Amino acid sequence: MSFLDFFFTLKPSNLPPLEFKNTLSGNLEVFEPINGAVKMYNCGPTVYDRQHIGNMRPYVFADLIRRTLAVWGFKVKQVINITDVGHLVSDADEGEDKMEKSAKAAGRKAQDIAKEITELFFQDLDELGIERTKIEFPRATQYIDQQIALVKGLEEKGYAYKISDGMYFDTAKFPQYGKLGHIDLKGLEAGARVEENMEKRNPHDFALWKFSKTGEKRQQEWKSPWGKGFPGWHIECTAMIFEILGKQIDIHTGGVDHIPVHHNNEIAQAEALTHKQYAKYWMHNEHITIEGKKISKSLGNTVYLQQLTDKGFSPRSLRYWFLTSHYRTPANFTWEAIEGANTALRRLMTHYHEAPAGRVDQDFMQKFYTAIANDLDTPKALALVWENIKMLNKQTLAQADKVLGLLDSKQQKEMTVIPDEVQALANEREEARTAKNFARSDELRQAIEDKGFMVKDTSEGPKLSKK
Ligand SMILES: [Zn+2]
DSSP states (O other): OOOOHHHHHHHHHHOOOOEEETTTTTTTEEEESSSSSSEEEEOBTTTTTTHHHHHHHHHHHHHHHHHHHHHOOEEEEEEEBBOOOOOOOTSSSSOOOOHHHHHHHHOHHHHHHHHHHHHHHHHHHHTTTTOGGGOOOBBGGGGGHHHHHHHHHHHHHTTTEEETEEEOOOOOOTTTTTTTOOOHHHHHHSSSSOOOOOTHHHHHHTTEEEEOOOOOOOOBBOOOOOOEEEEEEEHHHHIIIIIOSOOOOOEEEHHHHHHIIIIIIHHHHHHHHSOSEEEEEEEEEEEEEEEEEEEETTTOOOOHHHHHTTOOTTTTTHHHHHTTTTTTTTTOOOOHHHHHHHHHHHHHOOOOOHOOOOOOOHHHHHHHHHHHHBBHHHHHHHHHHHHHGGGOHHHHHHHHHHOOOOOOOOHHHHHHOOOOOHHHHHHHHHHHHHHOOOHHHHHHHHHHTTTTTTEEETTEEEEEEEO
């Protein structure tokens, strides 16, 4: 690679302004970081049970944002939290803690389950091409002191009050409550469940700290100035953001289900403390359905990434499939769709392998970047790749892949497509070998090598690979 090529590969000069749809304003906004490196926080998994493919969409989405920002020349500090305590079954601060419930059911230690599920989560991230080494993954249980300190701060400023089951945030003291996504609070109230906690001052008040029930021994509980217990779910995100990223961040993401309660609660508690805007850009991904139905354990339609690989699909085919829909569009998973994505990905890999070397095609990249700059329009960007595939050289495909993250060197090897004529030569050679016609077998080996492939005789028979 010449110096000029290196320069162009490193720093594209044809970058249009990057625009994101901000859930806060409801508008497309040009991205400008508050100051220096971009600080991005993505709400992470509750590690009581393995994450299914629907759970993985937010992380591929976050990875797409990070890759895009990097191509645009921004430095990014990214954090995904690991919720290993205190996430209640419902948004209404009622019900059982998912970690405790799962540990009790399995007769195991909550922290053992958390560790195991976190490892599986990391494996899935790696297989999906999410650049995990560039991300920090704080655990909620390691930030208990910081969470208690925030609740204390809110109490001192008059935003928190104590009732019989915990410390709550008084939403009446924060008039902008519900501003994210312009939540219709009255509508939320009407939809709220009847067993609402009657001690709360306002229906939307939420738990900052929950007390352990008397007579019940929890595996995970901590002392606090108000009583033994565990943190409310929302406070953990704010505590980790303040500690690791600072009082104000650039981008906060999550699934659309987080908008009405979790993210509005995060905003309320954070901005009540700092009187500053908590996050500048809020971005949310839509959900996926499976065969037209909501993903649910009770329906038994949950699909895990492992199931895709067990069926012989590349794990990146899931990433490819995610990118064929815009992140703000619901997408319906079917096995036919993933098969289609897998085939397309194979074709893309083959094109990449066979593409000639050359300079990055700036005209093409201009169009590609324009699609990405338009609120991460990956379906358009992928369509552009396919429309132009025949004229794209290796360097151009690699440059586009800095955003897409589809070409994986490990999976590429396994996915090398053997042309029919090469396979036919290998079959013929095997017949010659069986007939002990070694002269012919050697000729055929040479013919295979002339076509750029190698044949290796293994205990499972001959194996073909790229030279
Ligand atoms: Zn969160």
